[in-house]
Amino acid sequence: xxxxxxxxxxxxxxxxxxxxxxxxxxxxxxxxxxxxxxxxxxxxxxxxxxxxxxxxxxxxxxxxxxxxxxxxxxxxxxxxxxxxxxxxxxxxxxxxxxxxxxxxxxxxxxxxxxxxxxxxxxxxxxxxxxxxxxxxxxxxxxxxxxxxxxxxxxxxxxxxxxxxxxxxx
Numbered sequence: 001x002x003x004x005x006x007x008x009x010x011x012x013x014x015x016x017x018x019x020x021x022x023x024x025x026x027x028x029x030x031x032x033x034x035x036x037x038x039x040x041x042x043x044x045x046x047x048x049x050x051x052x053x054x055x056x057x058x059x060x061x062x063x064x065x066x067x068x069x070x071x072x073x074x075x076x077x078x079x080x081x082x083x084x085x086x087x088x089x090x091x092x093x094x095x096x097x098x099x100x101x102x103x104x105x106x107x108x109x110x111x112x113x114x115x116x117x118x119x120x121x122x123x124x125x126x127x128x129x130x131x132x133x134x135x136x137x138x139x140x141x142x143x144x145x146x147x148x149x150x151x152x153x154x155x156x157x158x159x160x161x162x163x164x165x166x167x168x169x
Contacts, residue, residue: 004091006033007077008045010084014038024070024093037061041072045087048074052084058094069098142168 004021008014017025017033025041026034033041040059048055054075061068071092079085142165149161
């Protein structure tokens, strides 16, 4: 079975766990499930036993400097007489999928940011193009004023055109 299986008796004691459960949850030296991982799992199993109905939950916990995400589904085990004989949990490690999901969200945010920055750059470029165009036109007008000043015969006209050209520059 590709998922971890943990079974408790009506008293809440773990009676069985398969090798996949041991791999996902970790084991101590005596072959018992790791206390850190087993506590939230056991709480779910006991709640299932007390309430008499199945439960499903994602458990996130820190393990070896990274988050581990466990998808847990619990159900009551019933004997031939219909009474609760314990509870069972099916545990799946969803850490890889969760990390990929987080990376995808991060990538989407970066793509959105890139698109926003491209839009801003486009708007700035449009404004700068207008300013550059006006400045170039102003230089042409200044050159024309300077040329007219050099051709002017009257000193007052020459002085006015030279002043105009200097102001435009």
